Amino acid sequence: MKGRFVLVFCFYLITVNHVTCSDPEVLEYLNRTQPALRQLAEFKLRHPKPIGILTTSAGKLVELREITTLNSDSFSNQYFIDSLSHSDAERIPERVVHAKGIGAHGYFEVTHDVSKYTKADVFNGIGKKTPVFGRFSVAAQNLGGNDLVREQKGLAVKFYTREGNLDFLCIHIPVFFYKDPLEFAPFIHSAKRNPRSTVFDPTMRWDFVTKRPDNLHGQLWINSDFGLPNGYRKMNQFPIHTYEINNKHGEKFYVRFNFISNQGIEFLSDETAREIGDIDYFNRDLYNAIENGDYPSWNLEMDLMTMDGLKKLDYDPFDLTRLWKKGTYKTIQIGRVIFNQNSDNQFRDQEQSAFNPGNLVPGIPGPMDNVFRGRRFSYRDAHTHRLGVNHNKIEINKPLYYKVYDRDGVPPVRENMKDAPNYYPNSFNGPVPYVDPSRPKERLVIYESNAVDLEPAAEFYNEFLQTEGQRERLVNTTVRSILPIPPELQRRVIRLYTLTDEDLGTRVAEGLKRALRMPPPPPPRVIRLNPRNSNDHHRQHYYST
Template identity: 55%
Template sequence: MQWLVVLVCLAIANNAYGVRYLNVTLDAVQRQLHEFKVTHPKPIGVLTTTAGKPVEVRETVTLNTDVFNNQHFWDLQTASEHERIPERTVHARGTGAFGYFEVTNDVSKYTKADVFNGIGKRTPVAVRFSYLIQSRGGVDMVRETGALTSKFYTTEGNLDFLSLSFPVFLYNSPHLFSPVGHAFKRNPKTHIFDDTSRLDSVTLTPEFIHQILWLFSDYGIFNGYRHMNAFPIHAYELVNKHGDSYFVRFNFIAEQGLELLTERAAGALRANDPDYSTRDLYDAIAAGNYPSWRLDMDIIPKSHIPKLNYNPFDMTALWRNGTYHTVTIGRLVLDRNPENNFKDVEQTAFNPGNLVPGIPGPVDDAFKVRRFSYRDAQAYRLGINHNNIEVNQPKYRKTYNRDGVPPVLDNMKDAPNYYQNSFNGPVPYVDVAKPKELVSVKFKQSTDLGESAYFYNAYVNTEGKRNRLAANIAGVMVNAVEEVQMRWLKILYLIDRDLGARVEAALPVAEAQKLLQRPRLVLVEENPKTYDLVPRCQ
């Protein structure tokens, strides 16, 4: 304690005599306020009210003043009561960055989309990273689906990709979004994440199983956002300038390398820094170590689709080797941190329905529902004019929409507000290459566990991987009621007898570990004394 008092006194003395001290242990996150002061050696201006009136120094206090006439005080009071907007239902916890996408290969054979044509072309991009289930105040480094959502500000409108950390999705049926969201969130009575409800939901809807195996495997925890691959999940239709169609699956591959962590390693990082993924991304960009992702696309010509012996539109399944080829499009590089997190990240509004000419998009039912539900979610969170917010604004826009909750920008000034009109309002264009045939996709009702079996045998292909997968599954199963445990084991045995046997053997170990890890209340002293907690300089 004595040496701490000495250091505090020295720090006070150094500051008093103008001695500059640089703490080399601080990272870019912790230096942010100091760097602002270095950049702005003098106050950045005169304090005003939100209406622009200069604030007199006596208005910054309220004791013994006329508080009801103090507009600066009421600005502060009312703003603090209204400064929160609705939290995202899913992917609430996240961060973001800005950068660019650069085309590195000629893909004009597959799409006429301007953003992907012209080697060397750069397009500004905004990116948000997130965890699926965590609330806005949650923690990083958990076993959850991650996300990389990107907004390309192209000359033909905004192009949004909503990508996940696994190449397969939970389900194909759109109606499952609400039930699975409720099952995986907090129990409505206990307000605690409930493994019984989660596992019950999965066992009653076996199409979830494939992605759940990815989640419990070594792929389940990535080493921060920079070391995560990301996949937009759907099969996207592309069209070239001749009207030829292709179906592709996009893949964002981290050029830093995919890095995966064990449960123990992630737990240690999480305990030391609950903001690990957020801090790691910010510090890397601040240091000029710009993270990047290679954008590839797996391609199947439209004419080959009827010849396949599997459904390429099934989001719960991988495409079969030998039925597609892969082409690189370019690189996504992040080189700028947000200036203000709320303005630049929390207000971003992504919608998978934001597409551009040359990318008609996916044709499955889940995508059709998502393009509506995401629009509705953003209108709820940010208002119907969410695309007028700076971070969401496209490069060019002419619409017949008017009014509503601000921002309305120029509100299209004095242009006609209806279409069709005879007075030279904006007119649509004709896309001669737009596909003339609509693709109709039908899904079977039964669940094929073959995809899960393939994943187990092709990806979880070593003793270590299989033991860790079994231990991770068992670690969650011990928190569920016996009925759900038994149903889980039956499904795991159906996927692969070896998987079922390993999990069954891991259950007693997980139960023993759970008993050992129960927290015990330990007092520092039986009769704690009262101490003077404020050190004095002697």
């Protein structure tokens, strides 16, 4: 049986990864390790000889005696200068949010005819395939942070369409935390690290939630069973906004897009997450699945309303902090996204990728809410700071077709439009705009209220959570979260929960009382070394012999 498995795996390596292997010891190693840990071994199998002669960044061949600076003039060694100066500058600013992530390539395939709703070329023509790049991420963690925490998990998908790049930026819960884009910075600051202690501080987060109660609905999702998915593959994803779309006749519809996992959805308890204890659990799971040929996929669908339907609603369908009510929309299938190739280099692709919710295509005029307007500016501004003004000319962000009047700036500039005119309008045949006869002549103007509506949070607790166990786990997670915060703030949290639902507030209050009566946990066990008496300073302080 073991020999058969080795043979099958060898066949997989040959057919999928295009490598050959005959050494039984190597085969045994490959069979007992996961793809993420054998990447270098597989590289060597694909390249049985060195892939070339080492050079400097300017292309000069490096001679064998130049790979060391010992007993030589270091600053006459261009390889040394090249290596040291480059390493000093190889980091770029990390993202303000969703800093830690992993990227994968794939494609989108249309499975249903939606031409009556949108003229977007990418969504029309059953069987049509469009290349995509996806970036999966954790919201508040820094680079190198922990995947196994209760916070938003994101998926940003870039569709390389014939009409330009189309970006969807999603989170794994179907509601957002605020309606005013001015709240972005304080919301993020409250979820990130305390500027003095440098640790994640629940006092900051709960203080902000109680001061801005429109955060509560999203916070309930995070504290519930839905808050911690079992990896990136087993979660749904939601672009959050209500989008306007139109067909070739100019008829308008209003939709919320959903990416529904074909792997099913699974979630982890805090206890299970602690048992797993792998801070790279999400990244590792996605990478291994794709390398093993178990390609994750998501069905893309849209919940749809007509203009007439909008007029009959008793709630705001453009409110990001609430769900659409049952019976007020219908769900339309569009296609599926499949990720079938890991990035060969995560920095080149994932770290340099620049997604913007404002990257839209004809047939999808897009959202109209104030948060969207803020995001379409903020994302571009952040990319310019992080990657430079020419971030859309970086290979992973480059559209299939572009003709622009933007010039110069920090590289890459690519062909920089060569000798074409660099101003518009001009008389010398530079690129010109086109006319879209099906573009709607009017758009809705949304008037948004800053009134706090706790109804969506109450509906989540009473209707969306369907079992007593789900409600109890929500309460327990909340109690653990507020246990270390100041008493005054604990009372504010309980009051907000009670205003949302009396039963919820009572349970949290009682759970907190029980938790406060519990003795503190014992200190962690440590390994103590007891060195023998010795005059050796290092042995005395660090070693036991």
